[in-house]
Amino acid sequence: xxxxxxxxxxxxxxxxxxxxxIWAVMRHAPNAHIIxxxxxxxxxTPNIDIEEGWIDIEHKGRKDRFLYPxxxxxxxxxxxxxxxxLLWFYVRTYGLTVTDLMQGPVYGVFTSETQEHPELLPWFDxxxxxxxxxxxxxxxxxxxxxxTVYGKGGQTRGFLNIRDTLQSxxxxxxxxxKPGQMRILNQFTEQFNIVEIAEMVKEAGTSLGIEVKxxxxxxxxxxxxxxxxxxxxxxxxxxxxxxxxxxEHVLHEMLAYAQKHQHLIDKTLIMPRVRWSHALQHV
Amino acid sequence: xxxxxxxxxxxxxxxxxxxxxIWAVMRHAPNAHIIxxxxxxxxxTPNIDIEEGWIDIEHKGRKDRFLYPxxxxxxxxxxxxxxxxLLWFYVRTYGLTVTDLMQGPVYGVFTSETQEHPELLPWFDxxxxxxxxxxxxxxxxxxxxxxTVYGKGGQTRGFLNIRDTLQSxxxxxxxxxKPGQMRILNQFTEQFNIVEIAEMVKEAGTSLGIEVKxxxxxxxxxxxxxxxxxxxxxxxxxxxxxxxxxxEHVLHEMLAYAQKHQHLIDKTLIMPRVRWSHALQHV
Numbered sequence: 001x002x003x004x005x006x007x008x009x010x011x012x013x014x015x016x017x018x019x020x021x022i023w024a025v026m027r028h029a030p031n032a033h034i035i036x037x038x039x040x041x042x043x044x045t046p047n048i049d050i051e052e053g054w055i056d057i058e059h060k061g062r063k064d065r066f067l068y069p070x071x072x073x074x075x076x077x078x079x080x081x082x083x084x085x086l087l088w089f090y091v092r093t094y095g096l097t098v099t100d101l102m103q104g105p106v107y108g109v110f111t112s113e114t115q116e117h118p119e120l121l122p123w124f125d126x127x128x129x130x131x132x133x134x135x136x137x138x139x140x141x142x143x144x145x146x147x148t149v150y151g152k153g154g155q156t157r158g159f160l161n162i163r164d165t166l167q168s169x170x171x172x173x174x175x176x177x178k179p180g181q182m183r184i185l186n187q188f189t190e191q192f193n194i195v196e197i198a199e200m201v202k203e204a205g206t207s208l209g210i211e212v213k214x215x216x217x218x219x220x221x222x223x224x225x226x227x228x229x230x231x232x233x234x235x236x237x238x239x240x241x242x243x244x245x246x247x248e249h250v251l252h253e254m255l256a257y258a259q260k261h262q263h264l265i266d267k268t269l270i271m272p273r274v275r276w277s278h279a280l281q282h283v
Numbered sequence: 284x285x286x287x288x289x290x291x292x293x294x295x296x297x298x299x300x301x302x303x304x305i306w307a308v309m310r311h312a313p314n315a316h317i318i319x320x321x322x323x324x325x326x327x328t329p330n331i332d333i334e335e336g337w338i339d340i341e342h343k344g345r346k347d348r349f350l351y352p353x354x355x356x357x358x359x360x361x362x363x364x365x366x367x368x369l370l371w372f373y374v375r376t377y378g379l380t381v382t383d384l385m386q387g388p389v390y391g392v393f394t395s396e397t398q399e400h401p402e403l404l405p406w407f408d409x410x411x412x413x414x415x416x417x418x419x420x421x422x423x424x425x426x427x428x429x430x431t432v433y434g435k436g437g438q439t440r441g442f443l444n445i446r447d448t449l450q451s452x453x454x455x456x457x458x459x460x461k462p463g464q465m466r467i468l469n470q471f472t473e474q475f476n477i478v479e480i481a482e483m484v485k486e487a488g489t490s491l492g493i494e495v496k497x498x499x500x501x502x503x504x505x506x507x508x509x510x511x512x513x514x515x516x517x518x519x520x521x522x523x524x525x526x527x528x529x530x531e532h533v534l535h536e537m538l539a540y541a542q543k544h545q546h547l548i549d550k551t552l553i554m555p556r557v558r559w560s561h562a563l564q565h566v
Contacts, residue, residue: 004306011302012295015365019294023287047347048340057331057340057352062511064330069340069349071371078372082298082365088354089361093505222376228345 002274007075014079015086022090033097033176035169038084040104040158040188040231041077042070045224050231053100053184073223074276091182098181099172103165104158104188107134108250109257111163122162127269133194134159136270137201138251141212142258143265147202148272151219153195156229158188161244171239185235189243204251220272285557290358297362298369305373316380316459318452321367323387323441323471323514324360325353328507333514336383336467356506357559374465381464382455386448387441387471390417391533392540394446405445410552416477417442419553420484421534424495425541426548430485431555434502436478439512441471444527454522468518472526487534503555 001007018036025032043050046069055068067088070081090096113120125131126139137147160168168187177183192200198214205212219225244250258265284290301319308315326333329352338351350371353364373379396403408414409422420430443451451470460466475483481497488495502508527533541548 007306008299008302011298011369015294015298016291019291023290046349048342048345055340055342057338059331059338062331066329066352067354069352070368071350071375073376075372078368081368085353085361085364085368086294089358092354093356 001075001276001278010076011079011082014076015082018083018086022086022096025096026090026094030095031097031179033099033173034087035172036083036087036098036100037169038100038102038184039072039077039080040102040186041072041074042081042084042102043068043231044071044073044077045156045227045229046071047228050186050229052186052232052235053102053182073221088182091180095180096182097177097179098183099177100182100184101168101172101187102184103168104160104186105132105134106160106162106165107132107246108162108244108254109135110253111166113166126265128272129274131269134197134201134246135254137198138254139258139265140270141201141205141210142255142262143267143270144211145267145270146213146215147198148270149194149198149214149216150221150225150272151216152225153198153216154193154226155223156191156193156227158186158191158231158233159197159246160187160189161246161250163244164189164241167244168236168241171236171241175239183235185239186231186233187236188231188233189241190246191229191231192246200246200248201251204248205255207248208252208255210255217272219277220274221276284358284559284561293359294362294365297359298365301366301369305369305379308379309373309377313378314380314462316382316456317370318455319366319370319381319383320452321383321385321467322355322360322363323385323469324355324357325364325367325385326351326514327354327356327360328439328510328512329354330511333469333512335469335515335518336385336465356504371465374463378463379465380460380462381466382460383465383467384451384455384470385467386451387443387469388415388417389443389445389448390415390529391445391527391537392418393536394449396449409548411555412557414552417480417484417529418537420481421537421541422548423553424484424488424493425538425545426550426553427494428550428553429496429498430481431553432477432481432497432499433504433508433555434499435508436481436499437476437509438506439474439476439510441469441474441514441516442480442529443470443472444529444533446527447472447524450524450527451519454519454524458522466518468522469514469516470519471514471516472524473529474512474514475529483529483531484534487531488538490531491535491538493538500555502560503557504559
C-alpha cells in the first residue's frame with residue numbers, strides 16, 4: 001500500500017462519488033441510463049469461469065441468481081466492488097437503470113477522433129501506478145529499459161484497445177437496458193498473460209530495429225502469477241462490437257508514437273516505487 | 284429512505300470507521316483478533332440455504348470457494364456488506380485476523396450483569412427505526428397498541444436473546460481463529476416469522492391479563508413478505524453456545540419490565556414514520 005491517507009482517499013472518493021451520482025439521478029433524472037465504467041479487476045482471478053456480472057447458483061437442491069462473486073486484488077478494486085453493491089441496491093430497491101461495464105486494462109492512444117486533431121489525444125500513462133501494461137511495455141521498449149514483467153508473468157487479464165472502449169460506450173448508450181435493469185457487461189476483446197504481451201512488444205520492436213529485453217522483477221503486488229482465467233464477453237459482441245485486435249500493426253503505431261515523443265519519457269517513473277505487498281511501508 | 288444526508292452519513296460512517304479500525308490494527312496491533320458485529324441482514328433473503336459466510340461454487344465443471352453472496356434490503360445493510368468486503372481484502376492481502384459475527388435481530392433486556400445492578404441495563408429501543416421487532420411488540424402490547432405487523436408478516440429471520448449476544452462474543456474472544464483467518468459465524472438461535480412472533484407475544488400477554496391485538500399495516504419497506512429462509516448456525520454451537528430460547532417465561536419477563544416502565548413509553552415512536560419504499564420522501 002502507499003499509505004493511510006492515499007488508501008482513505010481512494011475509498012472515500014470512489015464510494016462518495018458513486019453515491020452522489022445515484023442521488024443526483026434519483027432526484028433529477030430517475031429515468032436516466034447510468035453507464036458506469038467498472039473494472040474486470042472486481043472479479044479477481046477465480047478458479048471458475050467469469051460470467052457477465054451474474055451467476056446462477058444451485059445449492060442443496062435449490063437455485064437462485066446472484067451478483068457474480070467479487071474479490072479484487074487491490075483496495076481500489078475493492079472500492080469498485082462497493083460501487084457495484086451500491087448501484088445494485090438502488091437499482092433493485094428504487095428502480096434505477098444502469099449498465100456497469102467491467103472493463104479490462106486498456107491500451108493504445110489513437111481513436112478516429114484523435115486523427116482529426118492531435119489535441120484530442122487522451123492522457124497516456126506509462127508510470128508504475130497508473131500505467132497499463134501494454135502502454136508501459138511500449139514506452140519501456142523505446143526507452144531501452146528491459147520490459148518489467150512482475151514475477152513469473154503468468155497473470156492473465158482481458159485487454160482492449162482504447163478504440164473499443166469508445167465503441168463499447170457508444171453501443172451501450174445507443175442500446176439502453178430495460179428500465180429498472182442492472183445490465184453488466186464485460187468489456188474486453190482478447191485475453192493475454194503478461195509474458196505473451198512482453199513477447200509481442202519485443203517482436204514488434206525488433207521488426208522496427210529496436211532491441212528489446214525482457215526482465216522478470218520481484219513482484220511488488222500480492223497476486224497469483226499463474227492461474228485459471230476465462231471471462232465471458234458475449235454481451236458487447238451481441239450489441240455489435242467489432243474488436244480491434246492487438247496486431248503487430250497496432251504495436252508499430254504505438255511504438256512510433258512513443259519514439260516521436262521519446263524526449264518526454266521520464267525514466268524515473270518506470271520501475272515499481274510502491275511495494276503493494278507491504279501494508280505499512282509509509283507508516 | 285429518510286433522505287440524502289441520513290443516507291450519506293450511514294454510508295460514510297460505516298465504511299470509514301471500519302477502515303480506520305483496520306489501519307489502527309495494522310499499525311499498532313497486527314496480531315489482534317478483530318471481532319466485528321455484522322448482521323445476518325447482509326445475506327438478504329436468498330432462495331438457497333444461507334451458509335456461514337462462505338460458499339463452495341461448482342460452475343461448468345470447475346470449483347472455487349467465495350464469500351457467500353450478499354444483498355441486504357437496506358442501505359445500512361449494504362454498508363455492512365462494504366465492511367465485510369474491506370475486512371476480507373485486508374485479511375487475505377495483509378494477514379489480519381477477524382471474526383465477523385452475522386447477527387440476527389436481538390431481543391431482551393436482562394443479562395447476568397444487569398441482575399447485579401440496574402445501571403448495567405442496556406439501551407432498549409422500541410421505536411420504528413432502531414427498535415427490533417420482539418422488543419417493539421412487547422412495548423406495543425403493554426401500551427395497548429395493536430402489534431404492527433408489516434404486510435403479510437411472513438418475513439423470516441434468525442433471532443437471539445441479548446444474553447446470547449454476550450455469550451457469543453465471549454466464546455469468540457476465548458476461541459481465536461487461526462492467524463490470518465477470516466472466520467464468519469451466523470449469530471442467532473431460532474428462526475421465526477413476524478406473525479409467529481406476534482402470536483407468541485399475544486399469548487404471553489393474554490396469560491398476564493393483557494388484551495393484545497394484531498394489526499397488518501401497509502409495509503413501509505421493500506422486502507419479500509413470504510420467502511424461503513434457512514440459515515446455518517453450527518459455528519457458535521460448536522464453540523459451546525447454549526441457546527436461550529424465546530419461551531413464554533422470557534416474554535413474561537420482558538412484558539413485566541415494560542409494564543414497570545409503562546409511564547415512559549412514548550406512543551408517537553411506534554408507528555412507521557419513514558416510508559423506506561419511497562426513495563425521495565424528504566427531498
